[in-house]
Amino acid sequence: MSQTHFDYIVIGGGSGGYAAARTARETREHVAIIDGAETLGGLCILRGCMPSKTLIYSAEVLHLAQQGEKFGLQIPTAKADMPALHQRKLDTIEEFSEYRQEQLQSERFTLFRNHAKFIDAQTIQLDDGTRLTANHFMIATGSTVSVPPIPGLAEVPYWTSDDVLELDFLPQKIIVLGGGIVACELAQFLRRIGSEVIQIQRSPHILKEMSPEAASVIEQAFRDEGIQLYTDTALTSVQHQNGSFTVNFEHKGQAISVRAPHLLNALGRRPATDGLGLKAAGISTLHSGHINCNAMQQTSNPRVYACGDVAGPHEIVHVAIMQGETAAKHATGRAAERVDYDSLCGVVFTDPQIGSVGLNENQLKERGIEYLSADYPFDDHGKSILMEAKYGYVKVLADKNTGVVLGAECVSKDGGELIHGMAIAVTLKARVHDLLKVHWYHPTLSEIWSYPLEDIADEL
Ligand SMILES: Cc1cc2nc3c(=O)[nH]c(=O)nc-3n(C[C@H](O)[C@H](O)[C@H](O)COP(=O)(O)OP(=O)(O)OC[C@H]3O[C@@H](n4cnc5c(N)ncnc54)[C@H](O)[C@@H]3O)c2cc1C
Numbered sequence: 434m435s436q437t438h439f440d441y442i443v444i445g446g447g448s449g450g451y452a453a454a455r456t457a458r459e460t461r462e463h464v465a466i467i468d469g470a471e472t473l474g475g476l477c478i479l480r481g482c483m484p485s486k487t488l489i490y491s492a493e494v495l496h497l498a499q500q501g502e503k504f505g506l507q508i509p510t511a512k513a514d515m516p517a518l519h520q521r522k523l524d525t526i527e528e529f530s531e532y533r534q535e536q537l538q539s540e541r542f543t544l545f546r547n548h549a550k551f552i553d554a555q556t557i558q559l560d561d562g563t564r565l566t567a568n569h570f571m572i573a574t575g576s577t578v579s580v581p582p583i584p585g586l587a588e589v590p591y592w593t594s595d596d597v598l599e600l601d602f603l604p605q606k607i608i609v610l611g612g613g614i615v616a617c618e619l620a621q622f623l624r625r626i627g628s629e630v631i632q633i634q635r636s637p638h639i640l641k642e643m644s645p646e647a648a649s650v651i652e653q654a655f656r657d658e659g660i661q662l663y664t665d666t667a668l669t670s671v672q673h674q675n676g677s678f679t680v681n682f683e684h685k686g687q688a689i690s691v692r693a694p695h696l697l698n699a700l701g702r703r704p705a706t707d708g709l710g711l712k713a714a715g716i717s718t719l720h721s722g723h724i725n726c727n728a729m730q731q732t733s734n735p736r737v738y739a740c741g742d743v744a745g746p747h748e749i750v751h752v753a754i755m756q757g758e759t760a761a762k763h764a765t766g767r768a769a770e771r772v773d774y775d776s777l778c779g780v781v782f783t784d785p786q787i788g789s790v791g792l793n794e795n796q797l798k799e800r801g802i803e804y805l806s807a808d809y810p811f812d813d814h815g816k817s818i819l820m821e822a823k824y825g826y827v828k829v830l831a832d833k834n835t836g837v838v839l840g841a842e843c844v845s846k847d848g849g850e851l852i853h854g855m856a857i858a859v860t861l862k863a864r865v866h867d868l869l870k871v872h873w874y875h876p877t878l879s880e881i882w883s884y885p886l887e888d889i890a891d892e893l
């Protein structure tokens with residue numbers, strides 16, 4: 434009879450689950466991974482980070498080519514070749530997913546291609562009826578698109594990010610619902626490949642998790658590129674008739690109605706806990722639906738851990754991996770460090786990008802930390818001027834007494850790369866004076882950091 438008891442069982446073989454399985458396997462012999470997906474690989478590789486960034490990069494190259502004149506170039510026709518764009522994405526993703534599949538299928542693990550659910554505190558049942566037990570479990574089942582209760586939305590054939598990432602034709606016109614990261618990254622992608630885009634956001638600013646200053650820069654860039662952006666709205670209803678979507682909403686006291694042949698629902702994602710039998714295992718969830726975990730990612734059932742999108746609080750890949758590693762070390766009796774969200778690094782892959790790290794001004798104020806802040810705009814910086822990349826700014830926040838860098842923000846071309854200089858500073862608790870010893874090379878985008886650092890050093 435095949436094995437039914439394991440040292441460690443992971444449900445979900447995405448970024449978080451694989452990190453947990455690999456870490457547990459360092460010291461445990463019998464580790465199983467269960468994944469019910471038709472194609473193995475997880476969200477990041479198959480329908481998240483990697484396909485979206487592959488397409489977004491092509492759209493950025495196209496955008497630059499279309500700006501040829503600005504650079505003294507004649508590029509008479511530059512346009513998206515949709516089947517070729519799609520094929521490039523497929524080829525790129527295939528390489529990543531094959532590698533992940535090899536890892537999951539390696540003899541280091543026992544892999545079950547099934548859906549799993551808990552039937553009691555220490556037993557899971559696969560959809561073929563097999564029952565498995567383990568000393569410890571990891572739930573890493575990810576997230577699914579959510580459909581908020583907007584009248585009509587659930588009944589219409591809207592697209593999700595999955596559909597946009599599979600496009601092999603150019604949608605002439607599309608309405609994008611939402612102003613979160615998925616909505617913004619894909620709205621700009623669609624606009625740049627040539628679609629007419631109407632974007633509708635509920636809050637006064639898009640990207641409401643970011644600072645209003647950062648969001649304002651992206652809003653300006655979107656409007657300059659021709660995205661018809663509405664913020665501060667209330668969606669009232671959605672209809673689909675004769676191949677056309679109608680979205681009705683309120684904006685500045687007016688009832689507005691927009692129409693397009695395509696509709697992208699980017700109104701958020703929710704933790705994938707349906708059918709997992711959490712109740713049977715004594716696992717509690719938060720109001721948001723995320724699995725309730727302590728700092729070691731342990732759930733209310735101490736035998737069971739959770740990581741990644743299903744656990745929150747930040748649905749980004751490196752956090753899923755860090756949580757998975759912490760959890761597996763803890764479960765296997767090794768020293769484990771909690772994930773430090775005070776040095777969290779985040780990137781929004783619009784153009785300009787937003788990179789952020791550490792604590793923001795609201796968090797510093799809430800915690801009563803005295804801080805100094807300085808910023809510098811890219812429209813007054815040599816390298817960005819010669820690159821025609823003048824949107825945005827950098828900002829540094831440092832402890833008023835010690836000069837330790839506590840947070841930073843960068844809104845600019847390649848801001849997701851630039852922020853990593855400050856991510857190192859925040860994580861290693863570097864002081865402003867230490868950072869001024871760095872050889873900031875000229876002319877680079879990165880040297881812009883030296884200006885706010887100098888301003889803060891002068892004030893200290
Ligand atoms: C369009 C888009 C772009 C994104 N871009 C970025 C980005 O640029 N950077 C970034 O950091 N993050 C990005 N994200 C978020 C990132 O993809 C996720 O945070 C991350 O992939 C989550 O990993 P995970 O391990 O929690 O879940 P997943 O990778 O989703 O893995 C969950 C796995 O569990 C399996 N599963 C589910 N239920 C069961 C069950 N009952 N039994 C067995 N198996 C089950 C699924 O088949 C799946 O393989 C993006 C997301 C989207 C949608």
Ligand SMILES: NC(=O)c1ccc[n+]([C@@H]2O[C@H](COP(=O)([O-])OP(=O)(O)OC[C@H]3O[C@@H](n4cnc5c(N)ncnc54)[C@H](O)[C@@H]3O)[C@@H](O)[C@H]2O)c1
Pocket residue numbers: 581582583610611612613614615616618634635636640641668699700701702747748749780781782
């Ligand atoms: N670059 C990256 O790291 C990256 C890229 C893509 C996604 N992600 C992750 O994926 C997760 C999901 O992203 P997302 O953009 O789908 O979700 P989100 O929760 O960030 O955004 C959802 C948007 O929909 C709006 N919304 C929700 N309900 C609404 C309603 N009833 N009426 C009007 N508006 C409504 C919200 O205000 C918000 O703007 C995020 O947490 C993000 O961290 C990360």
